[in-house]
Amino acid sequence: MSFTSKVKDEICSATDMPACCYHAMTYGLLLCGRSFNSTSMMLVTEHEGTAAAYSKAVGKITGAAPAIKCSDSGKYSVSVAKKADRLKVLDFYGVSEKMVGVRINRSNFADECCYSAFIRGAFLACATMADPAKSYQLDFIVPYLHLSDDMLKLMQELEITAKMVRRKGSYVIYFKSSEAIEDMLMLLGAQNAALEIMQVKIEKDMRNKINRKVNFETANIDRSIDAAQSQLAAIRKLRSSGKFDSLSQDLRELAQLREQYPENSLKELGNMLSVSLSRSGVYHRLNKIVSLAEAEE
Numbered sequence: 001m002s003f004t005s006k007v008k009d010e011i012c013s014a015t016d017m018p019a020c021c022y023h024a025m026t027y028g029l030l031l032c033g034r035s036f037n038s039t040s041m042m043l044v045t046e047h048e049g050t051a052a053a054y055s056k057a058v059g060k061i062t063g064a065a066p067a068i069k070c071s072d073s074g075k076y077s078v079s080v081a082k083k084a085d086r087l088k089v090l091d092f093y094g095v096s097e098k099m100v101g102v103r104i105n106r107s108n109f110a111d112e113c114c115y116s117a118f119i120r121g122a123f124l125a126c127a128t129m130a131d132p133a134k135s136y137q138l139d140f141i142v143p144y145l146h147l148s149d150d151m152l153k154l155m156q157e158l159e160i161t162a163k164m165v166r167r168k169g170s171y172v173i174y175f176k177s178s179e180a181i182e183d184m185l186m187l188l189g190a191q192n193a194a195l196e197i198m199q200v201k202i203e204k205d206m207r208n209k210i211n212r213k214v215n216f217e218t219a220n221i222d223r224s225i226d227a228a229q230s231q232l233a234a235i236r237k238l239r240s241s242g243k244f245d246s247l248s249q250d251l252r253e254l255a256q257l258r259e260q261y262p263e264n265s266l267k268e269l270g271n272m273l274s275v276s277l278s279r280s281g282v283y284h285r286l287n288k289i290v291s292l293a294e295a296e297e
C-alpha cells in the first residue's frame with residue numbers, strides 16, 4: 001500500500017467529528033475534486049475510501065449517493081450525474097450557478113476547527129505523499145490558481161508554511177521538510193503516519209551514526225597498517241646497517257616480534273613480550289626503534 005493510501009485510510013477512519021467539521025471536510029473534498037460546477041461535479045481518485053466518503057457526503061446533501069465506478073487502471077470515480085443534484089450541492093455550499101472560478105467560501109466554516117477539517121477533505125481529494133523512507137514530499141495538486149491561493153492563506157492562518165509551484169497546468173502546494181510534513185499530518189489527524197515519519201528519521205540518524213563509526217574505525221586500521229610499514233622499514237634499515245644487534249634486549253625482542261607479526265596490533269604485541277607491556281609502552285618502544293633508524297641518516 002502506498003504511503004498516501006495509508007494516510008488517507010487514517011483520515012477516513014476518523015468518525016467522531018462535529019457536524020460543522022464534517023461539512024467543511026466535505027467542502028474540501030468537493031472543491032479539490034476534478035470538477036465542481038453546475039455542469040460537472042466529479043472526483044477521480046486511486047483511494048477507494050475517498051471515493052466512498054465523497055459519495056456518502058453527496059448522498060447526505062442530495063438524498064441519493066452517487067455510484068462509484070472503478071476503471072481498469074484501478075482509479076475510482078464518483079460523479080454527481082443529475083443537474084438538479086449538482087445544484088443542490090452548490091446551493092448547500094452557497095455557490096451560485098453562475099459563479100466563475102473556484103474559491104473558498106469561508107461562510108461554510110463555523111469556526112477555526114473547520115479549517116483543518118477542510119484541509120483534510122482537500123488532502124483526500126488531491127494530495128499525494130512520498131514514502132518517507134525514500135523522500136520527504138507532500139503535494140496538494142490543486143486544479144485552480146485562486147483556490148490554491150486561498151488554501152495557502154488558510155494554511156498560513158494555521159501556522160503552516162508551504163510553497164506553491166505551477167506544474168502541468170495544476171498548482172502544487174508542496175512540503176519538503178520532514179518537520180512541515182509532520183505538522184501537516186498532525187493537522188490532518190494522521191498521528192500514526194506522523195509517528196512513522198519520526199521513526200524513519202530516528203532510523204536514518206542511527207544509520208548515519210553507525211556509518212560514521214565504521215568509517216572512523218576503518219581509518220584507524222589504515223593508520224595502524226601505515227605505522228607497521230614504517231616500523232618494518234626502520235627495522236630493515238637497522239639490520240642492514242648492522243645496528244640491530246646493538247639494540248637493547250627489550251627493543252630487539254619487540255622488533256623481532258614486529259617482523260614476525262606485521263599485522264598484529266600494539267596490544268597483541270605487548271602481550272607476546274616475555275614481560276608483557278601496555279599498548280602505550282609498545283608504542284613508545286616502536287617509536288624509539290623508528291627514531292634510531294632515522295638517526296642513521
Ligand SMILES: [Zn+2]
Nearest residue numbers: 020021113114
Ligand atoms: Zn468545525
